[in-house]
Amino acid sequence: MKQAHSKQNPMVWAALIALMLALTFACMFGCDALYRAVSASRATAATAWPYGIVATEPADYPLENGVQKVEKGLDADGELAGWLVTVSVEQPAATTCTVVIAPDGKSLGGIRNVSGSEGGRYYNIRVQLPYFTEQFEGRVLPINESQVDMASGATGSSQAVVALIQTATEFVNHVING
Amino acid sequence: MKRLLCAVLPLLLLLVGCQKGPTRYSRTTVDTFDTVVQLIAYDVDEQSFAQKADSLEAAWQEYDRLYDIYNEYEGLNNLCTVNRQAGIAPVKVDARILDLLAFGKEVYTLSGGKVNIAAGAVLKLWHDARTAGLASPATAVLPDSAALKEAAKHTDIEDMILDREAGTVYLKDAAMSLDVGAIAKGYATEQICRQAETLWESAAVSAGGNVRTIGVRGDGSPWQIAVENPDQTAEQPTVATVQLEGESLVTSGDYQRYYTVGGVPYHHIIDPVTLAPAAYVHETSVLCDDSGLADALSTALFLMPVEDGKKLVDSLDGVEALWVTMDHQITMTDGFESRLVGNGETR
Structure with missing residues (x-):
């Protein structure tokens, strides 16, 4: 054999x-x-926008606390599927992004168009990378405290984005939904 | 009466139970120690938090001015004054300066001379070259090696004379100067947090990545502190996340402050032997109770091979460490590993 x-x-x-x-x-x-x-x-x-958003239209609200622009995100039926809140913060690092929040203000669709205008060597690139932006998708709002509190050796990038999300959340809950 | 008690007691219990617990507040400032200072604390309301945070901020600014080696302030003798009076006369200083410098001497001994606050003459040459190089990258140059060797002759820490009774500091060598960059931020963070312990049961401070926690989070869980990945292009932004309960975590790395000459990056942590940026590891993190010690040790470990660092850490009680080697391998003490939030993140 x-x-x-x-x-x-x-x-x-x-x-x-x-x-x-x-x-x-x-x-x-x-x-x-x-x-x-x-x-x-x-x-x-x-x-691509989350929540099945296929179109946007301007929304008229008084802008405050770094909120630059607010838009309605509409689904294929023209129904409100989410709020697109474009926010800027200066600290810990100057950063701007569009935060997509559910109509009830209780969940985060994601963050888009992130841009950092200052910060560390890789800050501007890093905040746009999928690994960074995807960590926020689908999170329950407000961002709970089970996450990392601080980073040793940090450049402050995640803190800046968390601050953006919190500002946008407060805007949707207090200004839009009253 | 019993009926009344039966009716009122549950109501009272309900009221106590419904009382709002401390809320998490945070503040970030950027004008102290040339870095971002973050504060998180649990307090009864925003006003209470703000008042306490204001008092700490004022304390931070005092430490910042006292330990400033680049600027003098009217009516204040600080480390810049001490440096300018080198070889001329003793300078009467605040007790907080004497305490820091005494700590600097301890650290020098502990680190076998690796962390030397009297090495200002050498560090100044690198600082000036880096500052000029960052301002004009096209013309960036390395410090002159002959000048570095000459400066190294003026770094004897025994020439720093502390007189506790007179409250003075005197640098005997006119060509020497102090640079407390390796210890000041951590030391000040420790002192500030000891003050903060009287204000909050639950807080965390990060001074440019020098993290010190007070107690645990408001919900009773440990603080979760990440160690940033020195390879900032890597998919994973952190190399580890540890749980802290009233302790400190400080990281030194080659990726934060540096400049480039001929396409080669030169960071700011200078090896006292080679008089050039240390090249043993990319990053070191130290976990221990005292933020000042953690700061000094993270620099000391950065300035020696991993094996030597492990021996140093093993010789100290309550100190744990993590290293990211030049080939981006992560190694850590068993005690550090036991504090990881999730082993899967690092391995």
């Missing part, structure tokens, strides 16, 4: 080698393609 195994057909060996080569190429080029595809989908996800 063992002898029979050692005398396998050369065609089998050729097929095995071809398979290994195919797998190697798949790993080399497939990973890159996969990475590109994931990056593209993330980029799309980052610009």
Whole structure:
């Protein structure tokens, strides 16, 4: 039985080698393609609005506490699906973003269009990366305290964004929903 | 009477039960110790929090002025005054300066000379080169090596004479100067938090990443403090998150204050042996009760190989540490590991 195994057909060996080569190429080029595809989908996800929002329209409210703009987010039926509140803070690092909040002000759809105009070396890039923005999606408001309180060696980026979210939440709950 | 008690007692219990617990408040300031100072505290109302935070802020500013080595202030002898009077005359100073400098001597001994507050002459050359390099990156240069070697001759901490009775400091060597950057922020944070312990049962302070906690959170759970990833392009922004209950966590890294010469970054933590930025690790974090000690030790560990650092930490009670090595591997003491919020985050 063992002898029979050692005398396998050369065609089998050729097929095995071809398979290994195919797998190697798949790993080399497939990973890159996969990475590109994931990056593209993330980029799309980052610009798409949550809550099924497909259109926006301006909302007329008195702006305060760093709130720059308020818009209604409308779903495919034209119904209010969320509030888009664009907020700026100066401290701990100057940052602006659009915070998407559910109509009842009780949950966070996500943050979009984040931009930092100052801060550490990577601050402006970092706050736009999916790993950073995705951590806020779907969170119950207000941001509860089970999260990290502070960071040792921190640049203050997460604190800035949490401050933006809190400002936007207060705006929706107090100014819009009264 | 019993009926009355039966009716009133539940109501009283209900009222007590419904009393609002302390609320979490926070404040961030940027004008002290050239960094961002964050304060979180649980208090009965915003006004109470604001009053206490104001008093601490005022205390911060006092420490900031006292330990300032770059500017003098009218009517105040600070470390800048001490440096300017080097080789000339003793300077009468506030007890808080004497306390800091005495602590600096202790730290020098503890760290085997790695953390030397008398190394101002060397650090000034790097500081000036970095400041000029940041202002004009195209013309950024390294400090002159001959000048560094000459400056290193004027860093003997024994030439710093503290006279407790007279309340004076005297730098015997006219060419020496003090630089307390490795200890002042942590030391001041510790003193401020000892003051804050009389105001709040539950608070946390971060002075540019020097974190000191008081008690636990308002809900009774430990504070959760993250250690930032020195590789700021990495997917994971932190390398660990630890639970603190009244302790301190301080981190030193090569990614915060630096400048670039010819495309090479040069950070601000200078090795007293090579007179150049230390290149043993990317980051060190120290967890212990005292924020001043944590600050000094995180710098000391940054200035030595990991194995030497582990020996130093093992020799000290109540001190735990984490290192991020030059190849971005994370290593930590068992005690540090036991304090992690989630091991999965780091491994």
